Amino acid sequence: xxxxxxxxxxxxxxxxxxxxxxxxxxxxxxxxxxxxxxxxxxxxxxxxxxxxxxxxxxxxxxxxxxxxxxxxxxxxxxxxxxxxxxxxxxxxxxxxxxxxxxxxxxxxxxxxxxxxxxxxxxxxxxxxxxxxxxxxxxxxxxxxxxxxxxxxxxxxxxxxxxxxxxxxxxxxxxxxxxxxxxxxxxxxxxxxxxxxxxxxxxxxxxxxxxxxxxxxxxxxxxxxx
Ligand code: G3P
Numbered sequence: 667x668x669x670x671x672x673x674x675x676x677x678x679x680x681x682x683x684x685x686x687x688x689x690x691x692x693x694x695x696x697x698x699x700x701x702x703x704x705x706x707x708x709x710x711x712x713x714x715x716x717x718x719x720x721x722x723x724x725x726x727x728x729x730x731x732x733x734x735x736x737x738x739x740x741x742x743x744x745x746x747x748x749x750x751x752x753x754x755x756x757x758x759x760x761x762x763x764x765x766x767x768x769x770x771x772x773x774x775x776x777x778x779x780x781x782x783x784x785x786x787x788x789x790x791x792x793x794x795x796x797x798x799x800x801x802x803x804x805x806x807x808x809x810x811x812x813x814x815x816x817x818x819x820x821x822x823x824x825x826x827x828x829x830x831x832x833x834x835x836x837x838x839x840x841x842x843x844x845x846x847x848x849x850x851x852x853x854x855x856x857x858x859x860x861x862x863x864x865x866x867x868x869x870x871x872x873x874x875x876x877x878x879x880x881x882x883x884x885x886x887x888x889x890x891x
Contacts, residue, residue: 668850670721671858672832674698674708678855680715690721692796692832692852694752694776706744713745723774723794723852725752726762734762738771750794752776755783760790767791774830779807784816788827794850795820798833799843809833810842817848837861 670690671682674697682688691712698705713722722745726737738751751766753759754777763773767790774794775787779802784795797816802809813831820827830850831843834857843851853861878886 667844667848668828668830669858670723670830670850670852672697672852672854674701674705674712675855676708676711676715679712682855682858683716687717688720688858689850690723690750690852691716692723692752692774692830694725695727709745721748721750723750723752725754725776729756729758731758731761731765734758735765735769738762738766738773739769742771748772750774752796753792755787755795760786763787763790763792767793776832778816779805779812781812781815781819784812784829785819785823788816788820788823788825792827794828794830796830796832796852799831799839800833800835802833803835803839810839813843813848814846817846 668689670692671679671688672692673679674693679691698708701708709724716722724741724745726734728734728737734753741751742749750772752774753763755775763775766773772793774796775792776796778784778795778797784797787795795816797809797813799809799813802812813829817829820829828849830852831848832852834840834853836857837860840851840853840861
């Protein structure tokens with residue numbers, strides 16, 4: 667499963683990459699706003715700190731298809747052809763996704779709340795489609811099920827497009843999707859760290875060290891032998 671960081675915070679991104687080779691960074695206007703800085707400079711810095719072959723997903727702000735296309739072309743010119751242009755699935759967005767896919771520009775269809783939105787975006791040529799799992803749960807729908815339904819639709823219809831499930835509150839939502847074969851997720855700093863941090867693992871490590879200290883002097887490691 668492709669695992670990406672849903673953040674524009676340089677410290678968070680650096681911290682996470684220090685411990686694990688994440689596959690990419692996804693941003694949106696709200697995430698960029700949190701950094702309280704020129705968003706373009708922020709994106710440039712993100713691009714500079716992430717490993718070379720790592721994806722950067724960056725969203726357009728225009729609401730009109732032609733403007734979205736111009737924005738997308740500008741972003742690709744500045745950040746490279748491997749950049750994924752996030753386009754919300756509105757009517758204009760679908761049109762833009764279709765134009766961009768014909769121009770060979772990678773798109774990530776975003777702000778997806780229904781399975782059919784995901785299907786239509788894939789059919790328009792998106793490379794990724796991003797259902798908002800936790801936001802759906804908050805609305806009283808089953809976000810995990812919507813993401814699964816989109817995955818099934820894409821497989822059954824042989825689209826060259828992956829679900830990148832987004833908007834998570836906890837590990838359980840990601841686990842459910844991983845078991846189902848969802849190909850990509852993006853999550854915030856805290857949600858990503860909670861995928862592997864476990865207090866009982868830390869306790870086990872402390873117990874091992876305490877046991878070893880009973881037979882040896884303090885803080886020895888295998889390097890001391
Ligand atoms: O990538 C989509 C995401 O940023 C939405 O997440 O946590 O704001 O619901 P959230």
